[in-house]
Amino acid sequence: MQNGTGIASTPSFEASGAISSYIDYLEKDLAPRSKGSFRLGRQRFEQKMRLDEGITLDAERLLAIAMRELRQTQEAFRRVATSMNGGEPMAAWARAKQDHPPAGQLVPVAQQQLDELVTFLNRQRIVTIPPGAPVAVAPTPRFYRWTFASMWTPGPFEARALRAYYYITDVESGWPIERKNEHLRDFNYGALWSISIHEVFPGHFLHYQHLRQVESKLRKSILFSSTAFVEGWAHYCEQMMIEEGFRRDDPQVRLGQLAEALIRLCRFVVGIRLHCEDMSVEQGVRFFREEAFLEESSARREAERGTFDPSYILYTAGKLMILKLREDYKAQAGAEYSLRAFHDRLLGNGTVPIWLHRALLLGDQNGDMLE
Secondary structure (H helix, E strand, O other), X not given: OXXXXXXXXXXXXXXHHHHHHHHHHHHHHHHHHOOOOOOOOHHHHHHHHHHHHOOOOOHHHHHHHHHHHHXXXXXXXHHHHHHHHOOOHHHHHHHHHHOOOOOOXXXXXXXHHHHXXXXXXXXXXXXXXXXXXXXXXXXXXXXXXXXXXXXXXXXOOOOOOOOEEEEEOOOOOOOOHHHHHHHHHHOXXXXXXXXXXXXXXXXXXXXXXXXXXXXXXXXXXXHHOOHHHHHHHHHHHHHHHHHOOOOOOOHHHHHHHHHHHHHHHHHHHHHHHHHHOOOOHHHHHHHHHHHOOOOHHHHHHHHHHHHHOHHHHHHHHHHHHHHHHHHHHHHHHHHHOOHHHHHHHHHHOOOOOHHHHHHHHHOOOOOOOOO
């Protein structure tokens, strides 16, 4: 098929042209005329949390919980860092960040980590690992390289197990040397363990493996999935694995887990203050730098994300709700309690909101989700 210029016209050619025109419209026409604020405002923010996740606490209470957890986690971070250094905690963290895989080696290192994680999960009987296709660790595709690491898993309704991909973004040869070094510092071994736990075992990938076995189509569908549960589960796993003794003799792994927790806690605080108060993006950048010890580019990326993704507060909120659910389930089960049984039952209920998980696991009188 030919168009008026003699150039072959294909659906993909037409689609790319339409997208380019739309981008031009957004950047050159709409953006200069846009005067609106990114802020949801307190009322809409609280309504979003209530309707999306069943969270009925107001913004002030959520912020108080976030600040409480942030201070406790910072204290734990300083305690572990001091034990490694015998002195200034930030010096210990700076040294730990220098211990990272070399450029070009992030993918093979992450693959080795997955093998060790599977062995630990099976040995400690933490959660069932259903049979299925293996995970391939690979460099992040070019179109998605704005991400740090990601898990791409086939949908739960696939008739047979298909290969999943754990993507890691390595440095690019054309980057300035300081950008390369900063990127690799963020992939220090301690943090990379938490990233692999979060994305693959027993985080997102294992969650999807369990989801394939759920019989209810509604609970199985990711169309209605709860962000607090999906991201909360993966973030919960980072802490849970340390609690269960993973690499207990390596304080760098514990420090990496706490560093990742601090980032999510700062999201909790900054997300609320960006949308319910008058915090600016620059103030958010400073908060991530001072409270989560992030470097400039990472802090800016996190603060800017909060403007368009207020739900990123749900990583920590979801983790805290799962931890509370676990303790409530344990108290109810008594001597019959098993961590593996709790995890299997939890994942077996699908991706429903945590308020529904509480009803399914604890019954109608199941108490508060978060306190």
